[in-house]
Amino acid sequence: MTIGRPLSRRAWIAGAAGIVASGCAARLTPQRTGGRLETVTGPVSPDQLGITLMHEHVLVDFIGAAGVTPSRYDARVVFDVVL
Secondary structure (H helix, E strand, O other), rough: OOOOOOOOHHHHHHHHHHHHHHHHHOOOOOOOOOOOOEEOOEEEEEHHHHHOOOOOOOOOOOOHHHHHHHOOOOHHHHHHHHH
16 A cells, blocks of 8 residues: 555455454454353353354455346456455
8 A cells, every 4th residue: 555545445344354353363262262162152162063164254245235246256266366
């Protein structure tokens, strides 16, 4: 980023998301939760967790649900970037 140039909306969102994610990760480390992981039903020990399905959003489009179509992005490019 160059000083004096405004941030694009995309760059601002990416930066803000990174800051929020790092802050959340710092608070939820096993050392800070007594070795337990927070779940939707409360904290559990990692050995009690079993098979876990994560819920992650790897692509977010702020245009609104009615305007989202597959033509707005290249799924292969998104997949490659995420990997």
